[in-house]
Amino acid sequence: MDELNYVPNRLAGGLSGTRSDIVGVVVTSLYHSEFASILDALQSALLKSNLQVMLANTRYDPDQEVTLVRSILSWRPAAVAIIGVDHPPKVTELLRASGVPIIEMWDIGGDVIDTAVGMDHTAVGAAQARHLIERGCKSLAFLGSMRDNDARAQKRATGAAQAITAAGLNDLVFATRPEAGKPDLGDHLARELLSKHPGIDGIICNSDVIAFGVLRALKDLGKRVPEDISVIGFGDSEASSCMTPSLSTVRPDRQRIGEKTAEAILARIDDEPSTTMTLDCELVTRDSTRSI
Amino acid sequence: MDELNYVPNRLAGGLSGTRSDIVGVVVTSLYHSEFASILDALQSALLKSNLQVMLANTRYDPDQEVTLVRSILSWRPAAVAIIGVDHPPKVTELLRASGVPIIEMWDIGGDVIDTAVGMDHTAVGAAQARHLIERGCKSLAFLGSMRDNDARAQKRATGAAQAITAAGLNDLVFATRPEAGKPDLGDHLARELLSKHPGIDGIICNSDVIAFGVLRALKDLGKRVPEDISVIGFGDSEASSCMTPSLSTVRPDRQRIGEKTAEAILARIDDEPSTTMTLDCELVTRDSTRSI
């Protein structure tokens, strides 16, 4: 078999047999490791069970999501793992009708189709805001890329706004744009924000990469971080600990999400019951937020 | 069709028809966007032709590579895209025997199976060394993660060593470890390097993420960058322009590699002839290397 370089035809195997060995994975972005680390851990764990990853990337486009989910289902996957719990109705319908185990990743805040592994993003946003409030910030902004279909970012913003209201502070100021989250966008939005709202003393960034640009702009504007303005990110990029000042952030355990998703997939294939697994995020305090 | 949520069975389609609509993609890492951006661009471009990505990640393990290539081929892909041109002999044999178009990405320096889209890594390493030499560095080191099976990193190191010899300088000093390239590794290797070789005045880092840790360590050691030591990275991470000092680096055009790979796949499926496409890397000069 090895000498002749025989390679079995798994299309035939999948068509004939009861399972297809394909796991469909639908992400909303592959852009700088937002979900690449989840994918990494997921696919490595699935490998042990000889399951192959069929990948689709919606790029936050709901029409694409419908097309891609249909496309993924057409391979008769053993299971589908998908980012988020907020989908176009047709996607939910297709996934439900497929009869295939569905694992929703990253977010658990909403209607789960089958099984979910992720965080409570509203709680994350609230934790970010409370961290800044505890450290004496009085006037907060939420800054970054916010795509129409990034329900997670919207939940974090909502959580932050609620925490601010609960603390009796001024309303959260929004500085967002529906573009990709690059440092230049953070740089631009920070300048715009401070010219309109010079009193801002705490900025919640929607991603670490955005925060990098914010730090750069603040340095350029002569603002001291954290003395004048505190900055917190989201995502714990590897670079965050190497910024000057080092960036406080929230660390989602992407590897754990990938591993737990793989476990959930295997469990559901074995007909074990659905579950929802809520993972905590660690708030990593560094130099960009004031000390108490 | 839409009302009944009918989803065609593409396993059957692939088995029956002449093409299978699957493109196998084999990467060596999914770790912080080293190849995630290529994957992103590649899969988006393939989407337009209704081709689906079947993903495999070898994590720099040659045994895995054999297993995974066999696994990918068992889906009878329309084409296979794979990182690098240096594979275990069995992989080359399997890919050749498959009769499927093979596009090797990222590196073009060696024996190409069919079609390649990538950079000349030896030239990249030489350019990094020459950049430091031009700016007055006399004693250079190559620092970072170097996996046994990362032929590209080895080519860049070789290119740098050759440029240094050509310039009549002392031999390149190596400070490498076969672990994943994280900032903490860069931090550790920089401290170790300078205690053994205090005269080093230029460091070529094998990745930007490694360089971030190097910059952090140098700051902590009281070394000025670039006055005492110049530092150059590789990869152009989004964070690099936001470091203090901002990091000089080499920018491979990952998006272009992904797009050109997709084009090459479509061309080869259409039986157009094999080609090798060499892409240039831009050397991005920032503050971490001395000005002339």
Add this chain to the structure above:
DNA sequence: TTGAAAGCGCTAACAC
């Protein structure tokens, strides 16, 4: 324990 045969859901080739 081993072997033969049906059939998975499509595509493509052929006949009409």
Add this chain to the structure above:
DNA sequence: GTGTTAGCGCTTTCAA
């Protein structure tokens, strides 16, 4: 054009 059918390479079932 439209309709029918063989067959892709396996898995599974059933017979020997």
